[in-house]
Amino acid sequence: MEKRFIYADNSATTAVSQEVLDAMLPHFTKAYGNASSIYKLGRDAQKDIETAREKVAKAIGADPKEIFFTSCGSESDNWAIKGIAENMAKKGKKHIITSVFEHHAVLHTCEYLEKHGYEVTYVPVSADGFVNPEDIRNAIREDTALVTIMYANNEIGTIQPIEEIGAICREKKVIFHTDAVQAVGHVEIDVKAQNIDMLSLSGHKIHAQKGIGALYVRKGITLPNLVHGGGQERNKRAGTENVPAIVGLGVAIENATKNIAEKNAIITPRRNRLIDGILKLPYTRLNGDRDKRLAGNLNISIEGIEGESLLLMLDLNGICASSGSACTSGSLDPSHVLLSIGLKHEVAHGSLRLSIEEDVTDEDVDYILEVIPKVVERLRSMSPVWEKMMKGESYE
Numbered sequence: 163m164e165k166r167f168i169y170a171d172n173s174a175t176t177a178v179s180q181e182v183l184d185a186m187l188p189h190f191t192k193a194y195g196n197a198s199s200i201y202k203l204g205r206d207a208q209k210d211i212e213t214a215r216e217k218v219a220k221a222i223g224a225d226p227k228e229i230f231f232t233s234c235g236s237e238s239d240n241w242a243i244k245g246i247a248e249n250m251a252k253k254g255k256k257h258i259i260t261s262v263f264e265h266h267a268v269l270h271t272c273e274y275l276e277k278h279g280y281e282v283t284y285v286p287v288s289a290d291g292f293v294n295p296e297d298i299r300n301a302i303r304e305d306t307a308l309v310t311i312m313y314a315n316n317e318i319g320t321i322q323p324i325e326e327i328g329a330i331c332r333e334k335k336v337i338f339h340t341d342a343v344q345a346v347g348h349v350e351i352d353v354k355a356q357n358i359d360m361l362s363l364s365g366h367k368i369h370a371q372k373g374i375g376a377l378y379v380r381k382g383i384t385l386p387n388l389v390h391g392g393g394q395e396r397n398k399r400a401g402t403e404n405v406p407a408i409v410g411l412g413v414a415i416e417n418a419t420k421n422i423a424e425k426n427a428i429i430t431p432r433r434n435r436l437i438d439g440i441l442k443l444p445y446t447r448l449n450g451d452r453d454k455r456l457a458g459n460l461n462i463s464i465e466g467i468e469g470e471s472l473l474l475m476l477d478l479n480g481i482c483a484s485s486g487s488a489c490t491s492g493s494l495d496p497s498h499v500l501l502s503i504g505l506k507h508e509v510a511h512g513s514l515r516l517s518i519e520e521d522v523t524d525e526d527v528d529y530i531l532e533v534i535p536k537v538v539e540r541l542r543s544m545s546p547v548w549e550k551m552m553k554g555e556s557y558e
């Protein structure tokens with residue numbers, strides 16, 4: 163078996179595409195004007211920003227005036243949640259609803275607000291990884307300021323019933339924000355049809371560079387600034403615009419959203435072959451619903467091994483994968499997402515997330531399916547937990 167290099171961690175980040183890079187490059191050395199300057203170099207930069215804004219808006223069914231560029235998905239989440247919290251507190255509304263398995267950009271923002279006098283309801287998720295819209299309905303109170311539920315989960319890939327949750331929020335007149343960082347480019351999004359008031363997205367998950375994001379804010383909602391200073395982004399988000407990154411995001415989102423169904427039709431059978439192949443190993447389970455998940459995502463728990471050791475062994479074999487999210491994989495705590503769907507700590511510890519795109523070929527899938535059983539067998543042969551499991555002894 164010849165060693166390959168396979169990048170199967172696109173939920174962590176993606177490579178900047180050649181087309182995005184080509185669009186960005188002139189903005190470093192030739193078209194480098196400050197978009198606030200009145201001479202042509204500046205005006206051209208402003209025009210390019212507006213073209214990118216139109217592309218972002220079109221990709222999610224919004225109006226360009228409803229798009230604000232930010233530095234990343236985390237900033238978009240922070241701005242949406244803290245901004246609405248600040249606005250609504252003036253009306254005596256200090257209650258926020260979210261779910262237990264959001265990304266930390268949402269969870270830690272909510273925890274911060276709890277320390278500042280807000281109350282947060284964390285709705286549970288089902289064993290197959292979904293928020294129940296009726297739980298949202300039941301949690302809404304007179305003083306609810308905001309509902310924030312992610313579009314697709316970053317670890318187990320499950321796609322949430324966003325349109326239904328949005329409809330409930332509309333009916334109850336509560337603002338609805340969704341963190342769509344993992345969903346953009348993988349599912350069809352139409353903020354108007356899906357009743358979404360605010361949406362966060364991030365460039366580096368869709369082949370733009372790291373450090374660029376956007377927030378959609380429905381017309382009629384006015385957010386207070388998160389960043390104060392100059393008059394950029396219609397006075398709402400200060401800071402000289404990162405023109406190359408914004409231009410890159412425009413190209414990236416246009417490419418990512420133009421043939422979603424065709425891409426998914428290529429990826430899904432490969433992903434399913436990976437799932438079926440890995441599940442042939444004893445004591446494994448698929449985390450999250452098999453079908454209502456991102457086309458490229460799989461998350462499987464493999465008992466009797468540590469996720470970190472598995473990742474290192476896969477790396478030695480040229481396979482980039484993850485266990486839990488990239489943001490938390492520096493810690494050895496089990497993933498809050500896997501615990502939220504009911505996994506025991508020791509099962510959550512041995513989990514593998516692969517997130518593939520079309521560049522992972524059928525031959526790559528064969529290679530991964532050759533490597534994983536060998537690596538798992540090796541790790542289990544050295545694992546005291548596995549030994550106890552095989553003897554039927556308690557290992558908790």
Ligand code: PLP
Pocket residue numbers: 173174233234235236237239265267312314315316341342343344364365366373374375487489
């Ligand atoms: N939200 C979700 C669901 C994510 O997966 C991520 C990144 O992994 C973020 C937010 C944060 O995005 P960024 O890295 O652009 O700050």
